[in-house]
Amino acid sequence: MPRETPKNLWRSRWGFLLAATGSAVGLGNIWKFPYITGEYGGGAFVLMYLACILAIGIPVMMTEIAIGRRGRGSPIDAIGRVVRENGGNPLWRAVGGMAMLAGFMILCFYVVVAGWAFAYTWKMLDGSLAASSVEALGGVFEAHNANPWQLGGWSVLVALLTLCIVGKGVQAGVERSLRWMMPGLAVMLLALVGYAFTSGSFKAGFDFLFHFDASKITGEALLAALGHAFFTLSLASGAILTYGSYIPDDQSITRTTFMVVLCDTCVALLAGLAIFPIIFANGMSPSAGPGLIFMSLPLAFQQMPFGTVFGVLFFAMVSVAALSSAISMVEASVAYLNEKHGISRLKAAAASGVVLLLISLLAMLSFNLLAGWTPLGKNVFDWLDFLTSRWMMPLGGIFMVLLAGYALRSEIMRDELGLPPLGYALWLFMVRYVSPVLILMVFLHALGWLGFDPVQRWYWIAGAIGALAVLGEVLRPRIVQVLAER
Ligand code: TRP
Numbered sequence: 001m002p003r004e005t006p007k008n009l010w011r012s013r014w015g016f017l018l019a020a021t022g023s024a025v026g027l028g029n030i031w032k033f034p035y036i037t038g039e040y041g042g043g044a045f046v047l048m049y050l051a052c053i054l055a056i057g058i059p060v061m062m063t064e065i066a067i068g069r070r071g072r073g074s075p076i077d078a079i080g081r082v083v084r085e086n087g088g089n090p091l092w093r094a095v096g097g098m099a100m101l102a103g104f105m106i107l108c109f110y111v112v113v114a115g116w117a118f119a120y121t122w123k124m125l126d127g128s129l130a131a132s133s134v135e136a137l138g139g140v141f142e143a144h145n146a147n148p149w150q151l152g153g154w155s156v157l158v159a160l161l162t163l164c165i166v167g168k169g170v171q172a173g174v175e176r177s178l179r180w181m182m183p184g185l186a187v188m189l190l191a192l193v194g195y196a197f198t199s200g201s202f203k204a205g206f207d208f209l210f211h212f213d214a215s216k217i218t219g220e221a222l223l224a225a226l227g228h229a230f231f232t233l234s235l236a237s238g239a240i241l242t243y244g245s246y247i248p249d250d251q252s253i254t255r256t257t258f259m260v261v262l263c264d265t266c267v268a269l270l271a272g273l274a275i276f277p278i279i280f281a282n283g284m285s286p287s288a289g290p291g292l293i294f295m296s297l298p299l300a301f302q303q304m305p306f307g308t309v310f311g312v313l314f315f316a317m318v319s320v321a322a323l324s325s326a327i328s329m330v331e332a333s334v335a336y337l338n339e340k341h342g343i344s345r346l347k348a349a350a351a352s353g354v355v356l357l358l359i360s361l362l363a364m365l366s367f368n369l370l371a372g373w374t375p376l377g378k379n380v381f382d383w384l385d386f387l388t389s390r391w392m393m394p395l396g397g398i399f400m401v402l403l404a405g406y407a408l409r410s411e412i413m414r415d416e417l418g419l420p421p422l423g424y425a426l427w428l429f430m431v432r433y434v435s436p437v438l439i440l441m442v443f444l445h446a447l448g449w450l451g452f453d454p455v456q457r458w459y460w461i462a463g464a465i466g467a468l469a470v471l472g473e474v475l476r477p478r479i480v481q482v483l484a485e486r
Pocket of ligand 1: 023024025026027028029103106231232233234235237239325326328329
């Protein structure tokens, strides 16, 4: 079957790298990673996280990019084409549909959080954060959320910026904007690390992040590390797959994946090195939870020389990171409407924008007018987060590796990945046996159905991987039949 001619391609070799890094680097890196690292025991957690990135993050990302490039299209169409080439069941397109939907749903609450970052950049400047205690800053945060016009205004601003960029196209919108956003992000981050270095508590921050304590290797921490590995790399939400469909044929998927993952991990670690010394230098607690960057940090900046300048810089950095992630969440939907239904990208972005505004409005109002409206026990904001991170991303991940590891003929992936035999065997081993078991475990845990501690019972996991390897090979013709045939 002749290869699909790509409609869009990145203009330069950096295109995909910039875009995928932009998608991966977000609030997950700057806020969540430093904070959960502190909560789960510093260096021990960092080590587990790195292991999870290697064991499932990298193989799954390679898979998504390869499927995107092979199928050359938005998730539904790309998977459809790859499966058709393979002579398989078109139902697999549903996996692409779910991924696309997950990306869009994440966007609906992400614009609210990104709106916080944009608003705080402004508030840092106009003096409304000049409070004398963390409690008072908590009041500022609550007041911001209680006012639907303020909260909504900033979120709508983020949504409009995102839609304009995506509407302009892959090269003229996404690639061009990221060409200055990503270097800008790097410069701001390095400036902040330098500032933290001069704060006097750099060593305390460093030790907090990297002090290794073996007793901190626990099942809870391992599960958190696994879940975060998935989230921070934007996997199973259509973003990486769609961006992958614009990669030129001669670019190495493996090398590119390693670069994206390296950048993502470095940003997470550097963000920790920027935040914790500042927190410690002002005698604050590193485990303040969700309020860490919106309550403790603004106060810390106020107490330091040039604090306002660096405070603005910090929130501007968070805003850029969030915006570059938001772009990738809407790209899949816009690409889908554009390719499948021939709607121009600008119109597709406008149409997505209408749906986005309607749903995210409910998420914004969860904090004020609709605060009491909790259908089935959660408000809309929490539902969007819960459904995507607990159900859709892990399920999408499992189906993605089943597709690549079992349903597709091995030449297809081998062709795309272009790995030497040993590297290919390693990728296949991870995708066929290790990733499904580990993702399933995180999934069951997130639902509260995992009845054991994965660190204490590590041999159960090893056994499950071994059993899958043996059973998977013995029954493979049968599995392939079930998974791949109409
Ligand atoms: N990786 C992003 C972060 O670290 C968050 C994210 C999760 C995401 N899933 C996504 C971004 C899908 C874009 C698309 O903040």
